[in-house]
Amino acid sequence: MPSESAPSIPSFHENAIPDASRPGTDDPMAALVGILDLQAALPGIRRMRAWGHEVLNVQPGERALDIGAGTGTEVIELAGRVGPDGDAVGVDPNPAMIAIARGRAESADCRARFVEGTAYQLPFPDDYFDAVRCERVYQHLDDPAAATAEITRVLRPGGRVLLIDSDWHTVITHPGDPEVVARLTKAMLATTPNPASGRLLRGLLTAAGCTIDDMGSEAVIWNPETARPLFMQMIASASTGGAITEEEGRDLLATMEAGIAKGDYHLSVTMFAVLGHLGG
Numbered sequence: 001m002p003s004e005s006a007p008s009i010p011s012f013h014e015n016a017i018p019d020a021s022r023p024g025t026d027d028p029m030a031a032l033v034g035i036l037d038l039q040a041a042l043p044g045i046r047r048m049r050a051w052g053h054e055v056l057n058v059q060p061g062e063r064a065l066d067i068g069a070g071t072g073t074e075v076i077e078l079a080g081r082v083g084p085d086g087d088a089v090g091v092d093p094n095p096a097m098i099a100i101a102r103g104r105a106e107s108a109d110c111r112a113r114f115v116e117g118t119a120y121q122l123p124f125p126d127d128y129f130d131a132v133r134c135e136r137v138y139q140h141l142d143d144p145a146a147a148t149a150e151i152t153r154v155l156r157p158g159g160r161v162l163l164i165d166s167d168w169h170t171v172i173t174h175p176g177d178p179e180v181v182a183r184l185t186k187a188m189l190a191t192t193p194n195p196a197s198g199r200l201l202r203g204l205l206t207a208a209g210c211t212i213d214d215m216g217s218e219a220v221i222w223n224p225e226t227a228r229p230l231f232m233q234m235i236a237s238a239s240t241g242g243a244i245t246e247e248e249g250r251d252l253l254a255t256m257e258a259g260i261a262k263g264d265y266h267l268s269v270t271m272f273a274v275l276g277h278l279g280g
Contacts, residue, residue, distance in 0.1 A: 029096050035229055036071050044220030048164060048271055052133065053077060055214050055275045056162045062130035063087040065154065067119055068137035072101025072112060078133075079105070079112035089124075091117040119147035127156040135164040136271075138197035138204075148208040155278045161210060162275050166220075167198030170270040173231075175259040180248050187243035188234050198272035210276035217272045224260045227267040231256060 039045055058064045060083040066075045069090025079088035090112065092098050098114045105112040117123045119137055132151050138144050151161055168189055173181050189195045202212055222230070235249040244252070259265040 029100070032097075033071060033100060035226070038223075038226045040071070040073055042220055042222065042226060044218045044268075044271070048216070048218040048220070048273060049074065049077075049135075051216050051218075052135075052162050052164060052273055052275075053081070055216070056131050056133060056160055058082060058086075058131050061085040063128060064089070064131045065122075065124070065129045065133070066090045067122070067132065067134040067151070068092060069101055069114060070097060072104050072114060074133065074135065075101065075112040075114065076105055076108055076110045078131075079110050084111065088112045090114045091119075091122060093118050120150055122150050122154050124154045126153055128154050129159060130156060131160045131162075133162040133164070136166060138163065138165045138201065139168065139192060139194050141197075142193050144194055144197065144200065144204055145207065148204045152208045152210065152278055157279050158277055160213075160275065160277050161205065162273060163201040163205065164271060164273040165197040165201060166269050166271050168192055168195040168269060170198075170219075170268075172266060172268050174266040175264060176252050176255050177248075180244055180252055183243045184234055184238045184252070187238040187241055191237060191241075198270065201272060201274040205274055205276040210278055211280055212274060212276045214275040215273065216275075217270055219268050219270050222267045222269075224265065231267070 058078055058081040060081070062082050063086060064078040064082055066078060066089070069075050069092045072090055075088050075090035079086075082088050088111070090098075090101060092101070092114065093116060095116055098116055101112075101114045105114070115123055119134070119141060120143070132155055134151065138147070141147050155161060171185060171188075173185070194200075198217075202215065205212060232253065235244070235253055238244045239246050239249040256265065
């Protein structure tokens with residue numbers, strides 16, 4: 001459970017659920033799923049996930065949990081690893097996303113199951129899982145220590161946990177006026193609940209009673225199709241908040257598009273992963 005002093009805000013991903021009342025959102029879930037699928041196809045994400053599954057080393061017959069399951073791709077992977085005698089479960093606070101994940105699992109003839117829940121209140125008994133993974137959730141958390149305590153509650157003694165998250169202080173954007181980009185980045189960091197999450201994962205697991213077994217990192221390079229929605233959202237938010245002017249936002253977007261057109265373009269952020277086990 002979150003600490004008593006923690007603000008009452010969504011635990012993760014709920015703030016990313018599109019608002020169907022906004023103009024131009026004819027099918028908001030389709031737009032969100034499309035973005036998630038594009039991100040999942042990025043080579044850096046694929047390499048990080050492959051490494052994570054290798055070191056988490058989920059075995060047949062085990063119970064495995066994915067927190068922030070999204071479209072369900074990693075739960076489907078876990079289901080293949082635990083086999084018919086195991087249990088692969090995905091948790092997400094978005095009921096519409098859970099429905100999509102269940103549909104994809106059924107299409108893949110997969111026994112993965114999905115339940116609604118948050119990182120602060122996992123709907124499982126103590127000491128239930130052999131392995132837990134959690135990817136790009138901690139950046140959205142207002143109380144990451146409480147979420148880590150909840151993970152260790154549902155993890156059996158000796159069970160493994162893999163946390164993966166971005167450190168948005170490492171974001172690199174090119175091209176663009178460096179001073180405008182700096183203000184844009186500062187505005188984005190100010191509106192992210194836990195922007196330095198990647199560098200904090202080891203300490204959170206250690207404080208929760210875990211022993212660290214391995215660490216990894218990947219500079220995820222975003223392609224234009226994946227970067228555009230994020231970049232446009234950042235510009236709109238920074239402009240509304242007064243961090244940049246509307247003219248600066250238009251100029252920055254035009255500069256980015258010109259860079260993409262001639263192949264002079266870069267957007268990346270470093271992701272970090274920490275593997276640990278519960279106990280000494």
